[in-house]
Amino acid sequence: MSLNVRSLTVGYGRSAVLSEFSLAVASGEFVVVAGPSGCGKSTLLRAIAGLIPFAGAISVDGVAVRGPSRDRALVFQDDGLLPWRTALRNVELPLALQGVPRSLRRSRAVEWLERVGLAGFEGYLPRELSGGMRQRVQLARTLAQQPSVVLMDEPFGALDAQTRSSMQELVTEVLAGTTTLFVTHDVDEAVLLGDRVVVLGAGEVERERDAILAAVKA
Amino acid sequence: MRWALRIGSVAVVLVLWQVLTATDTRMWLRFDQLPTVVEVAERFAVQVGGVEYYHDLGNSLARIMTGFLLAAVLGIAFGVLIARSPLLGDLLRPPLEVVRPIPAIALVPIAILLFPTDEQGIVFITFIAAFFPIMVSTRHAVRALPTIWEDAVRTMGASRWQVLFRVVLPGTLPGVFGGLSVGMGVAWICVISAEMISGQFGVGYRTWQAYTVVDYPGVIVGMVTIGLLGYLTSAAVELLGRRVTRWLPREALR
Secondary structure, X not given: OOEEEXXXXXXXXXXXXXXXXXXXXXXXXXXXXXXXXXXXXXXXXHHHHOOOOOEEEEEEOOEEOOOOOOOEEEEOOOOOOOOOOOXXXXXXXXXXXXXXXXXXXXXXXXXXXXXXXXXXXXOOOHHHOOHHHHHHHHHHHHHHHOOOEEEEEOOOOOOOHHHHHHHHHHHHHHOOOOEEEEEEOOHHHHHHHOOEEEEOOOEEEOOOHHHHHHHHHO | OHHHHHHHHHHHHHHHHHHHHHOOOEEOEEHHHOOOHHHHHHHHHXXXXXXXXXXXXXXXXXXXXXXXXXXXHHHHHHHHHHHHOHHHHHHHHHHHHHHOOOOHHHHHHHHHHHOOOHHHHHHHHHHHHHHHXXXXXXXXXXXXXXXXXXXXXXXXXXXXXXXXXXXXXXXXXXXXXXXXXXXXXXXXXXXXXXXXXXXXXXHHHHHHXXXXXXXXXXXXXXXXXXXXXXXXXXXXXXXXXXXXXXXXXXXXXX
């Protein structure tokens, strides 16, 4: 379940959002990509997810990425849930797409919701849930999908401090051992969550607040 | 209290109508030519007691339902295809855009020439009338769909068809229902007009027929019937629309 990005370039010439970016994430590793807004963090994740065209090479376990697939799940900052589906049916969706029979996918989705602390909220629509709860549903959906790599795009950027810290705790717990690439502009979050921290434009830096700050500003 | 006010305002209009017509008032507008409320009510009671009335209702409803359902299916399909596929958009849009500004009712001569029976012609006119608002609303709704939902399901491994049925169609329903409501409205205008011109049965035909034989209460009965049918079918579309878009944020609902 290792992820390998070599000489990734998105866009052309001077308007390139990313150029010649390389990164290797070992199996089970949790890597945080930090950097200021607009530095290409989201673009990096979208390229790895296979949603946008790129130059260079991206591979998962040695298999080249050609387009989106269920082995690379993307967690969005907000609104990644389908608003017409209940929490339960959102979590069921990846299983439904894989053709898992209804009763089986239902019971699994219930379990995943329970795992993220949302037992009892199965029948709620996204608009009836708080921002933090919606992110929990997204997390449950991602877990249900059982991808090789989890890509998280500032998933807690829109949450208040308290909710964010409980979500960070949850993520460390449920994604332990899952190959994860986590994007954030929050230096403290990077230090807290990452096994390793990479700053876009500066490369890998020490997992330490001042080192990251210095790299981000450089 | 508000209901009392609403019912009261309708009652005032009816009383005014009765007074103006019963006293043969003529003040530039010639109310003496019109039947009174009582005459219309009596005529209504007679018609509702007869078979012909329901026969006409059934005919008009069958025509509008056939035309409207065809328009809904094809309007949604074409709207999605044009919005999602640049190739099909280039192929289908120009001819459709040429026909679109022509009011459907102006196609009556073509419909009479083209179709073996008047019945099919009327359904065709109704279909054309409802098709364009449905197609255009669907196209806009598909274009306005947030890409994040599609990205989300694609990274779950969804195929093109799964994206279409799991994201595009449900996500565009609010916009599509806007088009269906408008489509139902213009479909009624056109089915009634077409019946008046070339029908043999139906509420529109009967209303015009009543006029030509100087049965003015019958004309009003026809008009009221058309109004009721229009109201009921629009309400049905509205109700269905609200049921399937309950997920919308509350602010967007009326």
